[in-house]
Amino acid sequence: MKARVMAVSLKGEIEEYALDLGFDGVGFAAVDPFTGLTQALREREEGYRWTEQVLQLNRAADPRVVMPAARTLIVLLYDYHKLSFPAALLGKVGRVYLARLYPGRTRIFGSRLRLFRSFLEQKGMTVELRQTLPDRQAAVRAGLGTFGRNTFVHFPGRGSFVAPVVMAVDAELGGVFNEVGSRCPEDCNRCIEACPTGALYEPFKIDPLRCISFQTYCAGNVPGCPPDIPPEIREKMGSWVYGCDICQEVCPRNQSRLKQKLPSDPYLKKIAPHFTLEKLLNMGEDYYRARVQPLLYGYIWEKKFLQRNAAIALGNSAGEAALPHLSRSLSDKEPLVRRYSAWAVGRIGGRKGRALLERHRGRENDPGVLAETGAALEQL
Ligand code: SF4
Numbered sequence: 003m004k005a006r007v008m009a010v011s012l013k014g015e016i017e018e019y020a021l022d023l024g025f026d027g028v029g030f031a032a033v034d035p036f037t038g039l040t041q042a043l044r045e046r047e048e049g050y051r052w053t054e055q056v057l058q059l060n061r062a063a064d065p066r067v068v069m070p071a072a073r074t075l076i077v078l079l080y081d082y083h084k085l086s087f088p089a090a091l092l093g094k095v096g097r098v099y100l101a102r103l104y105p106g107r108t109r110i111f112g113s114r115l116r117l118f119r120s121f122l123e124q125k126g127m128t129v130e131l132r133q134t135l136p137d138r139q140a141a142v143r144a145g146l147g148t149f150g151r152n153t154f155v156h157f158p159g160r161g162s163f164v165a166p167v168v169m170a171v172d173a174e175l176g177g178v179f180n181e182v183g184s185r186c187p188e189d190c191n192r193c194i195e196a197c198p199t200g201a202l203y204e205p206f207k208i209d210p211l212r213c214i215s216f217q218t219y220c221a222g223n224v225p226g227c228p229p230d231i232p233p234e235i236r237e238k239m240g241s242w243v244y245g246c247d248i249c250q251e252v253c254p255r256n257q258s259r260l261k262q263k264l265p266s267d268p269y270l271k272k273i274a275p276h277f278t279l280e281k282l283l284n285m286g287e288d289y290y291r292a293r294v295q296p297l298l299y300g301y302i303w304e305k306k307f308l309q310r311n312a313a314i315a316l317g318n319s320a321g322e323a324a325l326p327h328l329s330r331s332l333s334d335k336e337p338l339v340r341r342y343s344a345w346a347v348g349r350i351g352g353r354k355g356r357a358l359l360e361r362h363r364g365r366e367n368d369p370g371v372l373a374e375t376g377a378a379l380e381q382l
Pocket residue numbers: 196197198199200201202208212213214215216245246247248249250
């Protein structure tokens with residue numbers, strides 16, 4: 003009886019400290035294996051092969067494989083829709099990245115996590131905080147939210163612009179086992195209908211290889227991911243260069259949050275002018291390190307991948323006004339940037355686009371860029 007009283011009081015202390023640090027909710031989940039996740043990864047092996055190589059998701063689906071002494075999963079929630087996002091960044095960068103929920107030593111979110119972890123350690127617990135522990139599934143199991151058909155977890159009163167973080171501890175804290183459920187209205191299919199690429203191919207199922215968000219940061223950039231963004235996906239990427247929020251933006255369960263008048267984020271307001279597609283397309287290394295990486299952190303490891311995304315976005319959304327910028331990027335030293343710039347010029351097309359591609363073909367040496375330039379000309 004005594005031990006039970008102590009455990010309850012420890013839970014209370016943990017909750018209070020997490021809220022004090024600025025987290026918006028805390029839950030406790032049982033550590034049993036996430037068999038549904040293992041099964042989903044097995045069934046969709048093709049699309050998720052890269053996750054095994056990079057994240058070892060399959061392994062982390064059983065928290066006790068990652069940490070044999072684990073007894074409870076603690077789930078922290080961080081609502082990242084408390085400040086408004088500048089219009090100049092919306093539609094280009096996903097809100098979760100704009101919110102900068104990064105673990106690094108110099109980042110505020112990372113500092114919150116470190117403080118929380120050290121609090122648990124001071125209480126005598128061993129803590130495993132691994133990004134690959136299934137955070138969404140753990141949040142649902144802890145009873146904090148329910149899955150939407152768009153695969154995001156929806157939290158009562160907050161919607162889905164909320165990041166769950168999960169950690170395993172070796173203390174028995176009475177973690178619960180909620181069945182995975184959904185509270186989507188029966189007749190709602192808006193997320194699936196709005197997904198431009200068909201990545202949401204069935205309720206609760208996503209094909210990462212078709213997802214814009216995945217393509218912006220994984221293609222070519224992450225080991226095990228396909229090296230290129232297929233042309234049929236490129237033309238559906240709109241102006242996104244990092245992430246995609248469409249299936250959350252259309253969700254009726256997010257509308258009240260999206261319509262809220264929120265104070266602006268002074269940091270985002272200050273840096274928004276650095277993120278025009280034209281600047282991203284032709285940025286130099288110093289610009290990337292000093293101006294871009296602090297916002298986008300380390301998920302795009304080389305600037306050429308962000309330049310590629312900017313070329314696609316310009317091709318999709320800027321029309322002939324983008325041609326002078328693409329003409330410049332056709333001289334970039336990276337063949338990848340030249341290749342996607344050629345694609346973008348072909349996508350814009352017109353007399354000026356054709357002339358630019360023909361001029362470029364006459365001076366290009368790289369076989370990949372030449373092939374892309376030839377393909378772009380053929381489409382015109
Ligand atoms: S993030 Fe974008 S591309 Fe991916 S599933 Fe949602 S709407 Fe589709």
